[in-house]
Amino acid sequence: MRVLEERIREEGLILSETVLKVDSFLNHQVDTELALQIGQEFKTVFGHLPVTKILTVEASGIQFAMAAGIALGVPFIYAKKKKAVTLSEGVYSAPVHSFTRQEDYVISISQKYLGPEDKVLIVDDFLATGAALVGLADIVEESGAQLLGVGCVIEKSFQEGRSLLEKRGIPVHALARISSMAPGEVHFIANEEQIKESAGC
């Protein structure tokens, strides 16, 4: 998605070879117009599938789940994040290890809102180590719903998230795929390649 790559080049703050901040337009201050375009792009990629619900995790996935929900005309659910202490009843839950913050937490969603009749698209802002997304995929599996795909806004292709998901047979699509970065420069996987790779989705 060219407009997204341009914004990342212009406004992204690359703090190291693995840390990219996009909080001027994606996940602290949010450009609502761009978020809507991102939702439309998810529709272009996944709109032919019979999605009944979007699933994401609080907080920074919410604006993109909402944008995808608007574009696809379906509701979304955001999983709640809690410190790993006691499990509540009536929820599907999965443990997640955050590599960025070096902490463990549990994500959960109410069993009332997801079941075998649902066909789910998972949406999130970043695909990096894949920890939270694998947790969401586990939750979908536990609920008996069908997981149709994972859509992410930005992928750090040099981390293992995509391969963890694809190993499970989950179609993955990211709107901007970063192959490498360093302070002052960011490289994307070219669009042609991106289209070819995601043609199976």
Add this chain to the structure above:
Amino acid sequence: MRVLEERIREEGLILSETVLKVDSFLNHQVDTELALQIGQEFKTVFGHLPVTKILTVEASGIQFAMAAGIALGVPFIYAKKKKAVTLSEGVYSAPVHSFTRQEDYVISISQKYLGPEDKVLIVDDFLATGAALVGLADIVEESGAQLLGVGCVIEKSFQEGRSLLEKRGIPVHALARISSMAPGEVHFIANEEQIKESAGC
């Protein structure tokens, strides 16, 4: 907002005289169509004001800040919530006491995204004790921006949030104002009264 009151009557779970769960359509599973209508309603109320930014707090304010941002054609910012430990640099922050969870936390936003040139509308899902909203109002004041109003989806009118804000001269508007509730029943402040009361906004 009649459609909202109807949904609260139909789907709201009233667990006590102060606790209302609306997680089937507002703040866990989200009805994106209703969220967009809520954004339009905020536009009807605040659209004549020169709002430059919407401000909310993660996580459950995000979908309504986004809806308001879409309707008003402006970006939104969501304040981050952290355990009250150390303060980071470069942020505006305010301490908040959560009465529901009986814990203290700090909300903060980057100083890069709010300044004296901004005219702010604060949006959130609930107005009850007003703790988080007062914290957001403090942040707006600290930034030098102008606070044009506070818009909430649901108000528990029997709690002190509104008066805390109005004492500071802040116009407050809630789309559904609950005067009292108990398991199995919920009472709203009538629409005429609501319009009259908010005519000064």
